[in-house]
Amino acid sequence: MTIDTLPTTGALVAPRAILQVGSKVIEWSSWDGEHNSINEAGTIHVEVPGKFADWAWWTQQTEILVDVYVGFPKDPQNYSASDLTLLQTFRIDSIRLNAATLGISLSGRDLTSLMTDQKIDIKFQNQTASQIATFIAQKVGLTPNVQPTTDLVGHFFTQDHVSLHRQQPMWSVLTYLAQHEGVQCFVLGRTLYFGAFGSALSNQPYLIQYDPPTTARPYPTSNATSLEFEHDLTLAQDVSVRVRSYHGAKNAVYTSIATASKTAKRVERDANLAQTLQQYDFTFTGLTQAQCDAKAQQLLDQISKHELKMEAKLPGDTIIYPWTPVIVQGTGTPFDTTYEAARIRRRFQVDPPKFEVSVHGKTVTDAQTVTLS
Structure with missing residues (x-):
């Protein structure tokens, strides 16, 4: 079973998006947001149409958190954020004002940046990884969704010869601990997730179906609007x-x-x-x-993982995330395989209307264990 339904029905849909700062819904002409990977901060860039009267409000803000809601409401003329899906929350790092067009450009990162930008002393050797994750989430103002772990992290630090007496970025500490525990660590909205969330987040794959040209149809078809592959010939060797x-x-x-x-x-x-x-x-x-x-x-x-790469453009949706496996089938080549999404980019613009998602994937390692010889 896949997360998307094929073949598509061809029904018309009306995607909508709301960008909200606190309770204020902001105007926008286009935006693009990225999920770079489970272990990295995603980014956003927003273009706000020019109104000089808005300049004062934007320049008075000391911190701007933008909630991005996207979806397909039943009534595309009358809808609110509650009718859409919270795609991500972003913290704006810079505001750029264009004196000629009066436009405003916003650039930022998701709330993973709260932890990549702050350092912390590694002095938790008598605590578990889940206790540390909860502490860090609360310290930066995130809601922790943390599954309990049992091993004391001092064992990890000693085993890997990690210094316990110097500061490390909070995010480096969390991803280090997640790797040792074999769990996921990421931020979605204003929540820090630390644990094995595969089933809860839907680990069902997204299917990209490619149908080659035939005698009756001398052109290929696909549910992707664009599909490209790359084969690293160096890594293709043993x-x-x-x-x-x-x-x-x-x-x-x-x-x-x-x-x-x-x-x-x-x-x-x-x-x-x-x-x-x-x-x-x-x-x-x-x-x-x-x-x-x-x-x-x-x-x-x-x-x-980098031997086979895939890049696809697809109609916009809210179901693909970095933890979503992407399956390609129909090419009749080694590119028919499962890919891990290294980067997902969504772009939404008003004029002309467009909502699309780009997926950059790399092959998933098929062996989870090894034998020693």
Whole structure:
């Protein structure tokens, strides 16, 4: 089952959007907003039509939070924010005034920026990751939606040799802990999510169907208005990642090699590699053999994700997010696979009317575990 319905019915729809600052609904001529990934702040750019009388209000604001609501109301002539979906809340970083056109340009980031811009001392070794996530959310004024964890984070810090006596950006601390716990960490609206929210947020995939030309129909069709693919020929070769580490306490040097081929993924400790492999070398300090194995697999997965890339433009909607898998089918090539959305951009403009979403995806690593040999 997919999150979108195919084939489409061809019914006319009337998308609507409301941009709201507090209780004030603001005028706009166009806006585009991005979700960059689960672990990064999204961005927004808004064009406000020129009215000199509005300049005073905009320049008097010390902080501007814009709630972006989008949807398809039953009555497109009479609707409110309650009839739409809260797409995201953005914090405006800059206001630009154009003296010739009187227009106002707003640029900002979602509320992840509250944590990327603030640092905090890592002194939580006797607390759990969920306790820290709740503390940070409340400290920056976000509502925490945090699932409980049990391990004390001092174990993580000691294992990875992270300094406990220097400041780190709050967001770096949270994403570090989320990676160790194997959970998601992101901001939606004014809520910080920390946990495994796959089913709650709908992990159903979005399907892009491509139908090649036929004799009767000498042109392709698709539910995407534009569809492009990229194949990284370097990463298409068998890839290996070698991690070396000197462990001072054990006075030992450890090596781990993770390899990916068209037929298998594996982690090896033998330094003799086939010459056909595309090799990446990394050096870390203080890792055990098990940590070298884990680090090699992690880096291999990150590199392998970029082998196949996809970019699609689709009719605007509110159902695709960074946690939504995107499936392409119908090309009859290796591009028929599942992609992870690295960047999602929505653009809405008044004249001429347009609402579209662009998805930039990369292949999802198919192996979740490895065997040691």
